[in-house]
Amino acid sequence: MDVYISGVGMTKFGKSKDPLQKMMANAASIALREAQLERVDAIYIGVMNVEEFVGDSNFATLLADTIGLTGIPSTRIETASSTGAGAFETGLYAVASGHMKNVLVLAGEKMTHLPTAKTTRILSEVIDRSERRYGATMPALAAMVVQRYAQEFKISHQKLVDILAQIAMKNHSNGSLNPYAQFRKIISKDDYLKSQMISFPLRLYDCAPVTDGAAAIVLTSNPTPVKVSGIGHATDTSAVRHRASLTSFNSTKEAALKAYGMAQLNPSDIHFAEVHDAFTPFEVIGTEDLGFFPSGKGWVALEDGTTQLKGKLPINPSGGLKSRGHPVGASGLAQLVEIVWQLRGEAGEGRQIERAEIGLAQSIGGLGNNNFVTILERSDRKRLMKEGWKLNYHPEITVSPKPIASPPSEGIGTLETFTTLYSPPEGFLSPLTLGFVQTNWGERVMACNPDYRSPKRLKIGKQVNLRLREGLYVFEKQPPWTRLKHWIKSLA
Amino acid sequence: MDVYISGVGMTKFGKSKDPLQKMMANAASIALREAQLERVDAIYIGVMNVEEFVGDSNFATLLADTIGLTGIPSTRIETASSTGAGAFETGLYAVASGHMKNVLVLAGEKMTHLPTAKTTRILSEVIDRSERRYGATMPALAAMVVQRYAQEFKISHQKLVDILAQIAMKNHSNGSLNPYAQFRKIISKDDYLKSQMISFPLRLYDCAPVTDGAAAIVLTSNPTPVKVSGIGHATDTSAVRHRASLTSFNSTKEAALKAYGMAQLNPSDIHFAEVHDAFTPFEVIGTEDLGFFPSGKGWVALEDGTTQLKGKLPINPSGGLKSRGHPVGASGLAQLVEIVWQLRGEAGEGRQIERAEIGLAQSIGGLGNNNFVTILERSDRKRLMKEGWKLNYHPEITVSPKPIASPPSEGIGTLETFTTLYSPPEGFLSPLTLGFVQTNWGERVMACNPDYRSPKRLKIGKQVNLRLREGLYVFEKQPPWTRLKHWIKSLA
Numbered sequence: 016m017d018v019y020i021s022g023v024g025m026t027k028f029g030k031s032k033d034p035l036q037k038m039m040a041n042a043a044s045i046a047l048r049e050a051q052l053e054r055v056d057a058i059y060i061g062v063m064n065v066e067e068f069v070g071d072s073n074f075a076t077l078l079a080d081t082i083g084l085t086g087i088p089s090t091r092i093e094t095a096s097s098t099g100a101g102a103f104e105t106g107l108y109a110v111a112s113g114h115m116k117n118v119l120v121l122a123g124e125k126m127t128h129l130p131t132a133k134t135t136r137i138l139s140e141v142i143d144r145s146e147r148r149y150g151a152t153m154p155a156l157a158a159m160v161v162q163r164y165a166q167e168f169k170i171s172h173q174k175l176v177d178i179l180a181q182i183a184m185k186n187h188s189n190g191s192l193n194p195y196a197q198f199r200k201i202i203s204k205d206d207y208l209k210s211q212m213i214s215f216p217l218r219l220y221d222c223a224p225v226t227d228g229a230a231a232i233v234l235t236s237n238p239t240p241v242k243v244s245g246i247g248h249a250t251d252t253s254a255v256r257h258r259a260s261l262t263s264f265n266s267t268k269e270a271a272l273k274a275y276g277m278a279q280l281n282p283s284d285i286h287f288a289e290v291h292d293a294f295t296p297f298e299v300i301g302t303e304d305l306g307f308f309p310s311g312k313g314w315v316a317l318e319d320g321t322t323q324l325k326g327k328l329p330i331n332p333s334g335g336l337k338s339r340g341h342p343v344g345a346s347g348l349a350q351l352v353e354i355v356w357q358l359r360g361e362a363g364e365g366r367q368i369e370r371a372e373i374g375l376a377q378s379i380g381g382l383g384n385n386n387f388v389t390i391l392e393r394s395d396r397k398r399l400m401k402e403g404w405k406l407n408y409h410p411e412i413t414v415s416p417k418p419i420a421s422p423p424s425e426g427i428g429t430l431e432t433f434t435t436l437y438s439p440p441e442g443f444l445s446p447l448t449l450g451f452v453q454t455n456w457g458e459r460v461m462a463c464n465p466d467y468r469s470p471k472r473l474k475i476g477k478q479v480n481l482r483l484r485e486g487l488y489v490f491e492k493q494p495p496w497t498r499l500k501h502w503i504k505s506l507a
Numbered sequence: 508m509d510v511y512i513s514g515v516g517m518t519k520f521g522k523s524k525d526p527l528q529k530m531m532a533n534a535a536s537i538a539l540r541e542a543q544l545e546r547v548d549a550i551y552i553g554v555m556n557v558e559e560f561v562g563d564s565n566f567a568t569l570l571a572d573t574i575g576l577t578g579i580p581s582t583r584i585e586t587a588s589s590t591g592a593g594a595f596e597t598g599l600y601a602v603a604s605g606h607m608k609n610v611l612v613l614a615g616e617k618m619t620h621l622p623t624a625k626t627t628r629i630l631s632e633v634i635d636r637s638e639r640r641y642g643a644t645m646p647a648l649a650a651m652v653v654q655r656y657a658q659e660f661k662i663s664h665q666k667l668v669d670i671l672a673q674i675a676m677k678n679h680s681n682g683s684l685n686p687y688a689q690f691r692k693i694i695s696k697d698d699y700l701k702s703q704m705i706s707f708p709l710r711l712y713d714c715a716p717v718t719d720g721a722a723a724i725v726l727t728s729n730p731t732p733v734k735v736s737g738i739g740h741a742t743d744t745s746a747v748r749h750r751a752s753l754t755s756f757n758s759t760k761e762a763a764l765k766a767y768g769m770a771q772l773n774p775s776d777i778h779f780a781e782v783h784d785a786f787t788p789f790e791v792i793g794t795e796d797l798g799f800f801p802s803g804k805g806w807v808a809l810e811d812g813t814t815q816l817k818g819k820l821p822i823n824p825s826g827g828l829k830s831r832g833h834p835v836g837a838s839g840l841a842q843l844v845e846i847v848w849q850l851r852g853e854a855g856e857g858r859q860i861e862r863a864e865i866g867l868a869q870s871i872g873g874l875g876n877n878n879f880v881t882i883l884e885r886s887d888r889k890r891l892m893k894e895g896w897k898l899n900y901h902p903e904i905t906v907s908p909k910p911i912a913s914p915p916s917e918g919i920g921t922l923e924t925f926t927t928l929y930s931p932p933e934g935f936l937s938p939l940t941l942g943f944v945q946t947n948w949g950e951r952v953m954a955c956n957p958d959y960r961s962p963k964r965l966k967i968g969k970q971v972n973l974r975l976r977e978g979l980y981v982f983e984k985q986p987p988w989t990r991l992k993h994w995i996k997s998l999a
Binding site: 076107112141143248 | 508549555556558559562563564565566567568569571572573577578579580581582583584585586587593596597599600601603604605606607629632633634635636740741742743744745746757758761872873876877907
């Protein structure tokens with residue numbers, strides 16, 4: 016059964032004085048008014064961690080009651096930072112099942128009222144426990160991904176800084192045209208370079224902000240001008256170190272495969288996309304994972320203007336998570352609201368994309384392990400004969416190696432990537448240097464080094480010594496005799 | 508599209524040393540083995556508050572990875588204490604939509620490792636914030652419901668104690684036959700009477716325990732011996748005081764209406780049921796709300812043996828939440844596992860119900876505001892012609908009055924119900940007396956009375972004075988001149 020969108024709504028993202036349920040009720044009432052509905056058959060509520068952010072549980076019930084829909088079935092959905100997309104998927108299947116005619120999908124988060132240390136702790140709980148123990152935060156893991164990306168694709172540090180700054184500048188520029196965005200100011204490369212280093216090489220302007228906000232969409236089985244044409248959802252290993260590739264996300268690729276297949280569309284058919292840029296490098300990796308550009312070449316499209324608002328394939332016309340803001344539970348749904356506005360030609364002067372008939376949203380949950388790809392299109396778009404359709408998207412899905420049950424407590428390895436984190440979680444000294452080390456026992460481990468205080472002294476690809484200290488691997492510069500010792504040991 | 512059950516699994520409920528993901532993985536592997544599946548198309552994870560109970564977020568991803576299904580779409584569902592049923596409903600619609608052929612529904616909670624005060628706080632977060640501020644806990648609200656029930660249906664305190672004891676005894680007796688139950692000991696009325704008073708009149712043996720446990724069900728579009736014939740889901744006001752009726756749950760009735768309608772079955776067609784007995788009186792109220800017995804008469808069926816294991820309509824053959832245990836996120840799914848076992852004739856000697864072709868489960872989220880009714884049946888059961896079918900269940904759905912925007916800071920009212928809570932949340936003095944007062948301005952409010960230390964001195968139906976102190980209503984015995992004062996005021 017085909018599913019359509021009959022209403023969308025959003026609050027202005029940013030710092031809000033309203034309680035979360037009021038923000039979400041506001042978004043819901045806009046969407047319901049657009050859909051010309053007073054009631055729906057079910058409500059799907061996306062909130063990531065309402066228990067710790069605002070101290071409420073049983074939130075789906077509270078919301079149904081707050082928006083005046085007491086009695087209506089209401090279910091809370093969560094898939095980490097892709098929660099809004101998860102709620103959308105769940106609502107979509109409920110309508111597609113024929114059991115519901117109209118459902119309200121409602122997503123939000125309230126984050127700005129808490130002290131930064133608490134927010135960081137809450138956000139870090141999405142990280143695998145074993146990696147969290149090292150003090151890894153989301154920016155630290157993202158920084159290690161981008162460091163590896165630059166190494167693998169031979170991008171100099173200087174060039175990398177330039178690419179990241181350009182993404183931030185593009186998304187701030189787009190966001191300046193979006194009345195719903197948290198940040199509406201254009202930034203210069205100088206502003207970017209002056210912004211605080213969070214986790215080398217990522218600066219404050221590489222990271223999506225802490226935001227309050229809510230978004231709503233009404234899904235229906237009655238034809239409307241906007242149709243859901245495809246959706247895909249996939250997970251990946253909980254621990255980042257357990258993945259074969261650090262420079263792309265399997266979960267995006269698998270989700271995209273399903274979404275393109277269901278929509279019978281190819282990457283080249285997409286007119287514009289909202290891509291989960293919680294960290295600037297994720298926008299580049301996302302556009303590669305989605306098949307828009309070859310691996311390691313996404314940044315070229317940024318430089319040549321392809322992904323600019325007036326380019327051939329605008330990416331994040333809304334300003335993205337970077338500039339619209341990132342209320343973690345809401346972002347996945349806010350992306351889809353932007354796509355609906357663009358498809359309907361309602362994005363407003365300056366921001367409206369000229370050719371907007373098919374839009375795609377990609378949402379990342381956790382550190383790339385619960386991802387969604389959703390494709391919406393105008394219902395009046397003329398489709399080619401389905402008979403002749405062939406999927407020409409064939410991403411490389413890497414197979415994650417099995418972790419080793421009892422890894423040794425010391426050994427040698429190669430430093431695959433690293434970061435120096437300047438705002439580690441409570442209980443960790445700053446700066447905190449973390450790395451991924453490919454060990455001589457065939458496994459990748461996370462390791463820390465309390466002695467490296469500056470990222471300048473480290474180099475990816477170097478041999479390091481590893482030893483277990485209080486249950487954590489510590490990596491150290493290798494004295495010259497170490498490799499010989501291990502070589503002799505391996506002969507024995 | 509019809510949806511069937513191809514596998515079920517459960518861990519023994521109780522106190523477990525395993526981490527939550529291991530318990531859930533164990534339940535999943537049993538269900539997948541039964542279903543003869545190595546992979547599924549999606550996973551639906553039911554956990555109520557994994558953020559605060561175990562300190563993890565992004566749990567759906569962690570679970571997919573833990574059970575060896577890395578990559579598979581995995582979504583977390585939550586509807587407070589009915590979460591397991593919520594995950595089942597979501598999985599059901601995913602299969603019914605035709606987008607999924609086989610899905611794994613997996614629910615669990617780990618609770619026993621925390622100190623009681625923290626567990627109480629976490630569980631209380633499902634209560635409306637305005638009622639939580641008074642120190643209301645789940646047992647306190649349940650106690651106020653049963654006190655009102657006894658008053659409305661003219662049941663003496665002595666009789667009430669006897670009824671509650673009988674429910675506890677029946678469910679412990681059933682649980683003694685269930686190898687998966689937390690408590691496998693029969694209890695006597697004397698044991699019941701000796702158990703600690705939690706919130707007058709509810710004793711420890713009226714309350715489901717704190718439990719670790721997990722349950723799993725595989726849903727499929729391929730016919731199997733057990734079919735899902737109906738499901739219903741409904742919410743109610745977040746605040747208990749905003750409901751017209753305190754002695755039944757609209758949300759159960761509305762959910763039952765939908766479930767019976769979808770299954771084309773009547774209450775009299777049901778052979779046995781699992782009813783959410785988080786508190787013993789909820790079993791009686793549940794059987795009335797489900798249309799098995801008239802309002803106020805559910806306890807008669809208990810006394811005459813109807814709801815006993817060998818009776819005409821066995822209720823909670825598993826031992827219920829009371830005796831099987833209540834890992835909050837898992838209970839709604841564990842009920843359905845029991846129903847599948849009974850339908851398949853696999854419940855084991857002593858516990859197996861003779862005529863078990865249609866079973867019903869009712870699950871309560873929060874204090875009766877996110878409820879589910881699910882009906883399963885044997886696929887080989889002969890059905891009557893659908894043409895002639897007529898629903899003969901017509902429950903009274905009460906309409907909740909709108910709360911008043913700016914209620915006065917003092918007035919008079921009638922004490923509708925009360926409890927004395929002996930284990931209030933941290934920060935409150937014990938004992939804590941709470942009540943619902945029907946005010947002279949036409950609204951029901953929650954109120955506390957720090958002076959009443961014993962429930963014996965209070966009586967439902969008495970006039971009380973109300974005044975606001977530090978934002979909370981306090982009720983007090985009425986001096987004789989008060990009503991006159993208010994009467995004169997109302998003339999002015």
